[in-house]
Amino acid sequence: MNAPVDPQVGGRFSPRTVLVLVLVGVFSLAALSVLSAYAPDLRKGDNGAAHALSRSALGFAAAARLMDATGQPVVLSRTALKDEGALLILTPAPYHDAATVAAVPYDGSRLVVLSKWTGGPHRTRPGWIDRAQLVPPPLAARAVPRKPVAAPAGKPAEQEAKGRREVPAAQLKRRSTTARVRLFRPDGTALGATGPVRSLQTVSGPELIPVIVDETGAAVVAMDEGTGAYVLADPDLLNNHGLKSLETAASARAILRTIWAGDGPVAFDLTLHGFGKPRSVLRQMLEPPLLGATFALLLAAGLVAWQAFVRFGPQRRQGRALALGKRALADNTAGLVRLARREHRMAEPYARLVRAATARAVAAPRDLDDAQLDAFLDRFGRQAGAHQSWSVLAAEARSARNPADLLRIARSLHRWKLEMTRGRQ
DSSP states (O other): OOOOOOTTTSOSSOHHHHHHHHHHHHHHHHHHHHHHHTHHHHOOOOSSSSSTTOOSTTOOHHHHHHHHHTTOOEEEESSOOOOTTSEEEEOOOTTOOHHHHHTSOOOSEEEEEOOOEEEEEOSSSTTOEEEEEEOOHHHHGGGSOOOOOOOOTTOOHHHHHHHHHOOOOOEEEEOSSEEEEEEEOTTSOEEEEEEEEESOEEEEOTTEEEEEEOTTSOEEEEEETTTOOEEESOGGGTSHHHHTSHHHHHHHHHHHHHHOOOSSOEEEEOGGGTOOOOOOHHHHHTSTTSHHHHHHHHHHHHHHHHHHHHOOSSOOOOOOSSOOSHHHHHHHHHHHHHHHTOGGGGHHHHHHHHHHHHHHHTTOOTTOOHHHHHHHHHHHHHHHTOSSOHHHHHHHHHTOOSHHHHHHHHHHHHHHHHHHTTTTO
16 A cells, blocks of 8 residues: 655655756747847858858958958948948859849949859868869859840830840950059059959940059949949959958058948948848847837746746636535635634644544554553654654644644644654655
8 A cells, every 4th residue: 555645745846846947948948949030140151152251262251351450330231231321242153143133122332243263162171162263254244233224115015024134244354364453543543553363354344434444444343334333343352362462452442442432331241142131020029129029928928837836736616606515614614713713723623633543544552542542652653753742742732822833733743644654655
């Protein structure tokens, strides 16, 4: 026969342990949700591609650090840029075309840095590239901004739409040598010289206005007349590979000061390379103006959880207004005792009930009177290692004066009964 177990002593988990487990679970779930919502912001992005997070030869991380070190505010743009006083620098890959570049929403000044090199990731060094190769000039020229040319009037809708996609193409030319490049404005004002540049790339086109030229007069930086966007023909004048030279770094600063003299920041676009911030319901809930509503919901959920945690026993169903049966009789009797403030008077009768139950459990002789039974229980208690003797507990029960004394004595009697009947084992 299994002995009864004290729920406060023999339970599998203490309330404190359960509370700690619940708090750890809630914190882990909240942390996972936040990290999932902001995972794109936490991506390192050093994958060797041509963007401002990349530290490879093709990347532009050095240009961002150069601007920041010289006191120029720098923004790594993962969303639609709203500051129209900034210069947005777009660094398209060889597979990007003019339509993809134009789809990046921004109404301010733009600088499109054309591609020149391509290469795969290094097998043993993360973030590096392996076997860089020159991009075919027609492929790199596809990213030059172009203004659509309308089709002649009177054509069907299909031909008219096709005519709007036909735009004058830009052309890229490359040198066959590696040499320093002297930069000038179209009026002949010198801007300085770069370090050694391999296969300098220049751009020309019917709608491109030269802004910065080399010593031969070929445009290194041009402005598209239709869109107003600037085009940097050779990325080696701004990427990490080129900025390893101090002369090229100084030329890069001169180029940016020439095409843009605003007070706003220089923003490097990251959305073309897949580092944008996706819009999600979870992310919106963690940012203003919905952040306050999220906190209110979490607080309400915490209060509900706390009420469920501190409640003792199963939830009682609401019964009849006028209850029937033994339970109603017991509740009414307890209510009358409480109204009369006689709860402490129940201590002595309860002690006698506990004594009788314990005597039966320990097989005490039935022919003993009260004094002999008390003495027997005291002797048995000393042998069982009870914390108190029955005589002391009976005296405390007779001296109870308030409900607090009743509760204390009831607990002591319950513990004494468990010790006498070895209920702890």
